[in-house]
Amino acid sequence: MLIAILLPFLSFILRxxxxxxxxxxxxxxxxxxxxxxxxxxxxxxxxxxxxxxxEKLIRAVRKAK
Structure with a gap:
């Protein structure tokens, strides 16, 4: 989150x-x-x-059925 605030462009590039x-x-x-x-x-x-x-919750619900 710190990178997103201080260097916003870098946050996008790293993702x-x-x-x-x-x-x-x-x-x-x-x-x-x-x-x-x-x-x-x-x-x-x-x-x-x-x-x-x-997505993780949806997978867990589908797996529980």
Whole structure:
């Protein structure tokens, strides 16, 4: 999460989203764009974690049937 806030573009690149990371870097270059880029990266990271949790729960429910 710290990387997502301090270096938003790097957060995307480390997760394999190269094009999104480049777009985020362009946004991040401006001082005013830094805050939206950090928010975007943090929300994206949270969404990805939530999706993984949901997939894990769905697999567990299907396995229990």
């Amino acid at each position: 394999g989203k190269i094009l999104t990371g480049i777009i985020c870097l362009i946004l991040q270059i401006t001082i005013l764009g830094w805050v939206p880029a950090a928010i975007w990266a943090a929300l994206s990271l949270q969404n990805e974690r939530a999706e993984k949790r949901n």
